Amino acid sequence: MTAPILNFDALPSDLYIDGAFRPGAEGARFDVINPADETVIASVASAEIADADAALDAAERAMADWAARTPRARSEVLRRAWELMTDRLEDFARLITLENGKARTDAMGEATYAAEFFRWFAEEAVRADGMITRAPASGARIIVQHKPAGLAVLVTPWNYPAAMGTRKIAPALAAGCGVIIKPASETPLTMLALMPLLEEAGVPKGLVNVLPSRRTGALVDHMLHDPRVRVISFTGSTGVGRKLLKSASDQVLKPAMELGGNAPLIVFEDADLDEAVAGTMLAKMRNLGEACTAANRIYVHKAVAEAYTAKLTAAMSALKLGDGRDPSVDVGPLVNADTRDKVAAFVADAVAKGATVECGGVVPEGKGFLYPPTVLSNVPESADCVHDEIFGPVAAVQTFEDTDDVIRRANDTEYGLVAYVFSGDFKRAMQVCERLDYGMVGLNRGLVSDPAAPFGGTKQSGLGREGGHEGMLEFMETQYISAVW
Numbered sequence: 001m002t003a004p005i006l007n008f009d010a011l012p013s014d015l016y017i018d019g020a021f022r023p024g025a026e027g028a029r030f031d032v033i034n035p036a037d038e039t040v041i042a043s044v045a046s047a048e049i050a051d052a053d054a055a056l057d058a059a060e061r062a063m064a065d066w067a068a069r070t071p072r073a074r075s076e077v078l079r080r081a082w083e084l085m086t087d088r089l090e091d092f093a094r095l096i097t098l099e100n101g102k103a104r105t106d107a108m109g110e111a112t113y114a115a116e117f118f119r120w121f122a123e124e125a126v127r128a129d130g131m132i133t134r135a136p137a138s139g140a141r142i143i144v145q146h147k148p149a150g151l152a153v154l155v156t157p158w159n160y161p162a163a164m165g166t167r168k169i170a171p172a173l174a175a176g177c178g179v180i181i182k183p184a185s186e187t188p189l190t191m192l193a194l195m196p197l198l199e200e201a202g203v204p205k206g207l208v209n210v211l212p213s214r215r216t217g218a219l220v221d222h223m224l225h226d227p228r229v230r231v232i233s234f235t236g237s238t239g240v241g242r243k244l245l246k247s248a249s250d251q252v253l254k255p256a257m258e259l260g261g262n263a264p265l266i267v268f269e270d271a272d273l274d275e276a277v278a279g280t281m282l283a284k285m286r287n288l289g290e291a292c293t294a295a296n297r298i299y300v301h302k303a304v305a306e307a308y309t310a311k312l313t314a315a316m317s318a319l320k321l322g323d324g325r326d327p328s329v330d331v332g333p334l335v336n337a338d339t340r341d342k343v344a345a346f347v348a349d350a351v352a353k354g355a356t357v358e359c360g361g362v363v364p365e366g367k368g369f370l371y372p373p374t375v376l377s378n379v380p381e382s383a384d385c386v387h388d389e390i391f392g393p394v395a396a397v398q399t400f401e402d403t404d405d406v407i408r409r410a411n412d413t414e415y416g417l418v419a420y421v422f423s424g425d426f427k428r429a430m431q432v433c434e435r436l437d438y439g440m441v442g443l444n445r446g447l448v449s450d451p452a453a454p455f456g457g458t459k460q461s462g463l464g465r466e467g468g469h470e471g472m473l474e475f476m477e478t479q480y481i482s483a484v485w
Contacts, residue, residue, distance in 0.1 A: 006091040008098075012192040013042045015051055015212065018058035019205020021192075025050035030214050032189060035101035035333040035369045036323040044188050047211035049222050052180070058206030059151050059178030060228055066207050067148045067176035071126040078122035078170060081201035085115035085166075088197070092162055092190065094325075099187045100161055101333040101369070103324040106287055113449070114162035117170040117467075120451040124472050125174035135482075143481040148176030149254055150230030152475055153223045155216075155244070156191070157236045158184035158335050159290045165191045167451075167466050168233045168256075169198075169208060175475035177231065180209045182220060186335055188212035221247050230254060231475055235292075238415070238460050245463075256464040256474040258292070258456060260389055261417030264410035265295035265446075266400075266432070269303040270424040275444060277311045280395065282446030283420050285319070285373065288331060289393045290339070292461075293418045293440075293449065297386055299406050302399045309377050309397055313358040316373040316395065323368070333369040334392055340369040343392030346385040347374060350396065355379045360394075387413070403432065411437045416458030418448055439465075 014021040023029075028046040033039070047055075066074070085092065092114070093107035102110070130145035152172045156164040165181055172179045183191040191210050198208055213219045223229055224247045232248045233256040234241055241259040248255050265283055267276045283295035300308045324332030334340045340363065347361050360374030371392055379386065379396040386396065400406040410419060418440040423429040433441045439457035442448045449455060454468035464474050 006088070006095060006193055008094070011042055011095070011189050012195065013189070014045045015047050016192060016195045016208075016210040017051065017055045018209070019199065024048055025054075028214070030185060032099055032186070033336070034098055035335050036325065037367050038369075041098055042189060044212050046215065047213040047219055048215065049219065051211060052219050052223050055180045055209035055211055056151065056223065056226055056228055058209055059180055062204045062206035063148070063151065063176070063178035066173070066178065066204055069176075071128065074174060074176065075122045075125040077202040078118045078125060078174060081198055081203070082115050082118035082122060084197050084201055085111075085118060085194075089115065092193070095190050095193055096161055097324040097332065099189050100158065101324055101335055102287055103329050103332045104327050105330070106332075107324065110160055110163050110287070113451070114160075114166040116451045117163070117166040120467070121170035121174040121472060124171070124469060127469065128175070128472065128476060139484075141483045141485065143483055145479050145481075146473065146476040147479050149475050149477045150177065151228050152177045152179045152231035152233060153220060153229055154179055154181040155220060155232070155234045155236065156181065156183050158186035159287055161187035161190035162194070164235050165194065167471070171466070171472040172231075172233075172475045173203070173207070174472050177475045178207050180211060180223060182211050182213060182216060185212065185214055185216070220244065224248055224253060225250060227251065231256065233474065234258070241462070254474070254477075256466065257462040258466055259417075259460060259462040260415055261292040261294075261457065261461055262296045262387070262389060262413045262415040263293060263418045263420065264297045264299060264436075265420040266406055266410060266422065267298070267300040267304065267308055268421075268423040268425070268428070269301040271304070271422040272424060273304060273308050273311055276308060276422040277315055279420065279422060279442070279444065279446035280312060281315055283442065284395050284446075285316075285331070285393060286447070288334060290335065290391050292389070294389075294391070295420055295446070296390055296396070297410070298395055298397045299400050299409065300397055302401050305397070305399045309358060309375065312395060312397070313375045316375050317359045319373045321364070321370055321372050331373055331393060334371055335369065337369055339391060340371050343371050343390060343394060346383075346388075346390050346392075347376065347394060350376050350379050350383040350385055353380045353383050355383060355396070403428075407432060407435050414460045417461035418442065418457065420446060
């Protein structure tokens with residue numbers, strides 16, 4: 001077993017540029033808060049424009065050599081990164097809990113998931129397959145190959161401080177690109193802590209740079225207007241995604257956008273209710289509901305709604321709320337006060353409009369951004385939580401009787417990331433899945449995320465895919481050569 005790399009008394013807290021930690025050009029810093037007790041974990045350097053330029057310079061230098069390496073050479077470095085991170089999952093899980101708040105089980109799940117992207121893309125690095133064929137009319141050879149697109153700017157959210165970074169870094173490196181990653185200000189420490197591990201794995205200095213900053217908009221916009229940048233990969237809200245797409249349009253950058261969701265979860269009358277409730281708990285409570293994939297609108301057939309709601313309420317009530325560092329805790333705090341207050345406002349609005357609180361629904365007293373697991377029944381269509389992401393541990397249950405009606409309601413949103421369907425009739429379930437306007441569907445399961453699968457949505461939930469074979473192609477350009485011999 002490799003010795004731990006994280007010294008929790010002196011966590012990396014400076015910018016990571018050209019293979020070294022260093023303070024920002026202007027010396028600005030900001031505090032990272034533990035959401036469980038509101039204490040300051042660390043003071044982190046805040047990047048400015050000069051720091052972005054230094055990172056771009058470093059990435060450009062490093063990419064020239066990296067892109068020229070054989071696919072197998074890049075693959076071996078990524079494989080080593082997976083091995084090293086797998087040896088240190090406990091450390092990374094502890095750090096994720098410290099800055100994000102999620103309970104230990106959730107944090108271990110994220111750390112494992114995050115590491116797996118290095119293994120998957122180590123395997124994909126050698127599979128950027130092209131083709132050679134012959135043009136039917138001219139007889140010329142059509143040669144198609146995939147080449148590194150160029151420098152990539154990666155912007156990640158706070159809800160998965162490890163996995164959202166590795167899900168972008170790993171395919172970019174597999175493709176041969178250099179990257180600059182801008183982690184969320186709430187949770188920059190995990191990504192900074194990953195850098196010594198990548199260095200140990202053999203990633204050349206300068207190839208991966210990390211720029212925490214409180215000036216995200218100006219910093220990212222500046223990089224998107226640098227002619228060396230060719231890819232913008234963003235995970236976050238649809239509103240911010242629209243702004244980045246506008247900036248990216250000035251240079252016609254290649255966008256990979258994983259945006260918001262408003263996931264429906266449909267339980268038919270012939271579903272196994274125990275299976276449906278277990279799936280709902282995964283789809284709703286993974287990461288405390290702070291996920292774009294979280295079940296947001298729960299539609300249950302009227303014939304089984306009472307029994308389903310009783311089982312779901314029992315399961316939610318059994319969860320222990322508290323500081324995620326306590327291994328007995330199932331549900332930690334939300335990431336900040338604004339998120340907690342927004343969740344509380346959604347519940348208050350639904351209740352004012354006629355919903356019934358089956359469990360939870362009251363903000364605990366004391367320090368920390370805690371909100372209890374909550375089940376709402378009889379949620380009206382007019383409730384705000386039906387039309388916006390709750391991003392918290394609140395299950396909003398509605399009923400339906402007609403299949404066409406519930407499909408219409410499920411599709412009635414600008415989002416199209418993921419949906420969930422529970423039914424004992426496989427033929428009907430597949431027909432429903434195909435009619436749902438979503439990039440992903442969980443059929444009789446509440447978890448769809450997998451490094452080997454193409455993750456992404458339709459409509460305003462994004463552009464492109466992460467994971468799978470498609471994830472690496474987001475960082476590559478297709479080149480066609482016409483030849484005669």
